[in-house]
Amino acid sequence: MAITGLVMIGFLLMHMYGNLKAFLGAEVFDHYAHWLKTDLLYPLLPQGWFIWIFRFVLLACIAAHMYAAAVLTGRAHGARSTKYVTTDRIQETYAARTMRWGGVIIVGFLVFHLLQFTVQAVTPGFTPGTSPYEMVVLSFQQWWLVLAYAIWIVAVCMHVRHGVWSALTTLGANTSPGARRFLDGLAWVIAVVLFVGFMIMPVAVLLGWIN
C-alpha cells in the first residue's frame, strides 16, 4: 500500500504541475500535452511508448493498492467480529477514518475523469478531438463541473493527508516523536499543495481569467 500510494502521489504532483501550464497559454499547454503523449523519453523509447508504459505502471499501482486495501479490510473486520456498543476515538483523524470509503469515492470520480479527458466519451461542453487546452477551458466554464472536481480533490487530499504519513511510517521513517511531527506536517503540506495546485486552474477558468 505504502509504495504504490507514494508512486501515485508522485504522479499527482506531476499532473498538478502540468495543469498549471494552462496559465502560460494554449500553445504551451498543448505543446506540453503533446510532448507527454508522444515525445517523452524519445529517442530512448520509440515515440508514443512512454505514455503506455506510464499508464500500465499507474494502473498496476491502483490495482495493487486496491487489492492490499481489500485484504487489510478483510483482516480488520475479522479481527473485530463483535462490534463495540460504544466507540470513542481519541486520536483518529477524520482523514484516517475515511480512508476506505474515501478510496472508493476517489476511484468512482477517477473513472469519470478518464471518460471525460482521456477516452472523451463523456464530453460536457466540448466536442471530442479538440485541443487539450480547449477541452479543459470549455469543461471548467461550467460551475457544476468545477464543484464536482472540488469534491473529488477534497477526497483525494484527505486520502493523501493520512496516506503520506501512513506510507512513510510503514516504510520505517517514523523514528522518534520529532519525526512523527515532521511526517504529520509533511502530509499536511503535500495535501494542501495538491488541493491548491489542482483547484486554482479550474477556478481561474470559471472566473474567466483563463479563456
Added chain:
Amino acid sequence: MNINLRVWRQPNAQTPGKMVSYRVEGVSEDMSFLEMLDLLNEDLTVKGEEPVAFDHDCREGICGMCGVVINGAAHGRSASPVPTTTCQLHMRSFADEATIDVEPWRAGAFPVIKDLVVDRTAFDRIIQAGGFISVNAGSAPEAHSVPAPKAEADRAFDAATCIGCGACVAACPNGSGMLFTSAKITHLAMLPQGQPERYTRVRTMVAQHDDEGFGGCSNIGECAAVCPKQIPLDTISQLNRDLMKSLFKR
C-alpha cells in the same frame, strides 16, 4: 455519588452477550473504577445475582491484568486526564449520576471468557514466537562487560515498560496487535543482547501476530493514545524497518 452502569454480561464464549443496566449508589469519588465494580458485585451477591466477572491483580497499574473499555475508550482513557490502567482510573473522573458503558476488549484474537474477562493468551504465543533472547545457562555475566549506549538503552527501556494489557488491540480500529509486538521488537532490537536473533525474531513474531487473527496496522495511532505505559508509536516504524531489513538477512 451515584453511577448508572451499562455492563456487558456474557456467561461464556458460546453464548451471545448483552448490555445490562445497574445502578451503583454510595460511590466515593476516591474509589478506583475497579473498587466501584467491587461495590456493584457486593450488591449483586447480597441480592443473590451473579457478580460481574472482571480481570484484576495488582491494582497498582503495573501488572497489565485489568482492562475494560469504558465509554468506548480502553481503560477509560477519554475520562482520565493522564494515561492510565483501569485500576488507576478514579471515580472523580466521572460526574455524579453519570451513565457509564463498560465493555470487554473486543478482538477476534481475544475471545470473551465471561462478562468483561477475555482470553489474551494470543499475546503469550507472540512472545513465545521470538520475544526472548537465547543465552547459555551459567552464572550471570558482569553487567558492565556489555556496554549499551544510553540513548538506545533508554529507548529499549521505554519499550520494555509494556505490561501486555491489550489496550492497544482493544482501541485499534483494525484490531491490530502491532504496538504490543513492536514494543517487544524495539526493546530487544536496541540492546546488544538482542542482536543475534534480531531479524529472525521480527519475522517469527509478525507471522505469529498475523496467525492469531489480529488486523493490520494503518498508522491511526489509537493504540499509543490509550497505552497506559505510553509506548510510542515509533516502535511500529522500528518493527517495519527491521522487518524490511530481515528480507535481506538469512
